[in-house]
Amino acid sequence: MEPRCHLCEPMVVGGKTKITLAPWPKYTNEKHILLHSESLLTVVDPTDAVRDAYLKKIGKTLEDFTPDPSPVLLNEDDQLPDDSYVRDNDYDDDYEPRYQEV
Secondary structure, eight states: OOOOEEEESOEEEEOSSSOEEEESSTTOOOSEEEEOGGGOSOOOOOOHHHHHHHHHHHTOOGGGGOOOSSOOOEEOTTOSOOHHHHHHHTOOSOOOOOOEEO
16 A cells, blocks of 8 residues: 655644644654645645744745646556556556656
């Protein structure tokens, strides 16, 4: 089973009168966490206050996460496995295409 969600510097949000953020999960210095989609309960956008506190805590700006506005064409030409790959590698139906920029 492959991870389906990549979290960059995840934090736990807390506090009753002031927003507090603590690294998640505890007891690791890892900044990139991979999760299986089965482990996710929900994905939502944070409030402006939580977003701003998070950006301040990790020392980044919103622009650091803004994608390049130039269009990118994705395709999967010639990337589907052929029958020999299926036979030789116990390939299953969970094929996930690999995209490449053209």
